[in-house]
Amino acid sequence: MSESKTARQLRAERSREALLDAAAAAFVETGVQAPVRDIAKRAGVGVGTVYRHFPTRADLVTAVYRHQVEECVALAEKLIADDVPPTDALCRWTSAFTDFLVTKHGLSDALSSDDPSLNNLHALIFDSLVPAFASLVERAQESGEVSKDVSPVTFLRAIGNLCIVGPGYTEADAKAMVGLLLAGSGATSAPAP
Structure with missing residues (x-):
């Protein structure tokens, strides 16, 4: 049968x-x-x-991270819908994104790679994650809490680069550096992630 x-x-x-x-x-x-x-x-x-x-491996990598990326997008939407103060929302989201990156060994490398097989992952990030992050950055800029000189794409890329852990540079180091990046952007009224 x-x-x-x-x-x-x-x-x-x-x-x-x-x-x-x-x-x-x-x-x-x-x-x-x-x-x-x-x-x-x-x-x-x-x-x-x-x-x-x-x-392909790129198909598998993209599928695995799609769900987590969707959760990051949903978090940005929730923070805005709940009217969380702009800097607090930016810091909370960045903390969650940093946790995501530092526990996914190799993801930061994959995101910064020029490997054409990872175009699906790049597209996923730029089509969904960048706009979600930009909405938080722009709220903080409109409130005067974050410098208008900060580009959301560059900011997100900097976070990704800071989250590449390795020998002598731990997850705790990455989180501390992202906190310094937030403070340097003008997001000083909220605690570092």
């Missing part, structure tokens, strides 16, 4: 979700270059299943 289309779709969706969870965990532990066979093993599927869902 053949399996119904709905049952196949449900099984495929479960496999996809398991792969995304496994890849997210692997990326936290070893970075975005984690071996595909390790991700497949964590998910309890074969390597072929990984490639069926995500033909």
Whole structure:
């Protein structure tokens, strides 16, 4: 007896979700270059299943981070909707984004890469994350709390660059440096992340 289309779709969706969870965990532990066979093993599927869902590593990386990027966008919208004071909103969002970057080993490198296979990730960042961050920066600029000389794109790129951890530069160092960047931008009335 053949399996119904709905049952196949449900099984495929479960496999996809398991792969995304496994890849997210692997990326936290070893970075975005984690071996595909390790991700497949964590998910309890074969390597072929990984490639069926995500033909390239860039597809997998983009899919894993899409959800977290969407959460960052939603946070910016919520901070604005809740009428959180502009500098506080900017600092809260930046803190959440910094936590996201420093726990995703290799993501900052991927974001700053010119690798054409990561264009999907670049597009995701620039099409959704930059406008969300810009809305917070612009509110803080309109209130006079952040210098109007600060470009949201440059600011976001600087945060990303500061979050590239490595030997002798820890997650705590990255968070401290992002706090200094916020203070230097004029966002001095709120605590550093």
